[in-house]
Amino acid sequence: MLDSKVVRIVIADDHPLLLQGLKELLHQKGDVELLGAASDGATALKLILDSQPDIALLDIEMPYLSGLSIAEECRKKQLDTKFILLSYHKEPDLIAQAKSLNIAGYILKEDTSTEIFKCIDEVMQGNSYYSPSILSTATTTDSKKTVNLDLLSSSEKKILKLVASQCSSQMIAERLHISERTVEKHRSNIISKLNLAGQSNSLSLWAVEQKRLIMAL
Template sequence: MSKINSKKDISIVVADDHPLLLNGLVHELHSHNYTHVHKATNGKNALKLILSIEPNIAMLDIHMPELNGFEVIEQARKKGCKTNFIILSFHKQSEYLEKAKSLNINGYLLKEDDFEEIEKCINSIENNVFYLSKSLDTSQNENLPNDLILVEKLTTSEKKILKLVTKQFSNAEISDYLSISVRTVEKHRSNIIQKLELVGGTNSLTNWALTNKNSIDLL
């Protein structure tokens, strides 16, 4: 974001499907002299608004109807949007933070943060510095479990199969769902097991996938 001389020069989109939280944050922004504030109550409208006005900042909840916050960011980035994105969430788990970081977001805040924390985040973004909520245990989030880091080695096709494994699809069902041969599914599963450094054969992949389902759903 280019250097901004006044809060009145900053355009902001806030998206959240909880009216009280959304209206409360918009009111706080207005009361702190941020005058160009727009709001959306679902991901689809948020994306449309962001692409239309390309605000300096978009503050997004993760869980919204139509499109979630991560999907909004992904689609906006694909369109070449230069907006700076802040995730504003209840989630403190490392997998959510790492998913957000993988999308090159500019800030991650918690809904429990006070407005002073939000302004610190905005100021950091103005200076091209990523901002992480002080409410988070940063020492915990700096180091992902090794097996989740290994997931990043997987190809797009392998990640699709891994997601279906969490739904306990058989090889034949995966084959039908993705319109590929069973042999191709087996090859992919073998590659996934190798990349994740699992031992114990096919069942080890199923067990691992079910254990880490929440993280895999974010891929």
């Protein structure tokens, strides 16, 4: 770690045990100041905008807003905060999206304890740091899938747009005045029509990756 400056950090993860473990890990270092912690994306975004930390350490999947969506929103507001994402996912599409948003760091959650401080150090020096296993997967695997969104009905397209906007099934049901069961049925049909079944990333993650394409429907 750099010893010339205290690094001001905000963290966010919707899993309580992981969030607590991250707090304890960061508290081991005297040159890190933890400004706050959040358990969902909306709270994390507000915390970042209010405190403008040096680094935001975010779970990639959270209620309301994903780590990628938060980073994109902060970029629009021209914040200087650098972003490090934590995830179990290492699909090339996600890595490509993270790089397109100039995400400074991307660490697999299983590697957090061994790589987090090296990542923070590299990021604070103006470099990027992606877990070696992530880069290996990204360069040797092509998981992009050609899909035909015209196969979807108007109702399915409407629901897919809401999924891409990080809405849960409950939120979609309330917004469209339908039951959650109906929403889940539509989601299942979307997965089937787009041949997404068996993918390691969920429909929600895929929709976030393809948000720009989906919102143009």
